[in-house]
Amino acid sequence: MLEITPGTKINESELHFDYVRASGPGGQNVNKVATAVQLRFDVHASLLPEEIKTRLIRLAGRRATSEGIILIEAKQF
Numbered sequence: 001m002l003e004i005t006p007g008t009k010i011n012e013s014e015l016h017f018d019y020v021r022a023s024g025p026g027g028q029n030v031n032k033v034a035t036a037v038q039l040r041f042d043v044h045a046s047l048l049p050e051e052i053k054t055r056l057i058r059l060a061g062r063r064a065t066s067e068g069i070i071l072i073e074a075k076q077f
Helices: 050-063
Strands: 002-005 008-010 015-020 036-042 069-074
16 A cells, blocks of 8 residues: 555555657667656546545646546656
């Protein structure tokens, strides 16, 4: 379990990581190796309380899909 705040936890199995190729310049290995990571979290399927789910979707803004999946992509760090 990943503790967010005291009393609020997310089961690590609810977090999904995909390793993808980042766009843009990258040298010889740019088309061969995964250089970015995407984190996907299905808010509606999680075990979080409903009031936290609602707030999380609102705070995520454009990072949340209409299905309630939050997608965060890291390309640099």
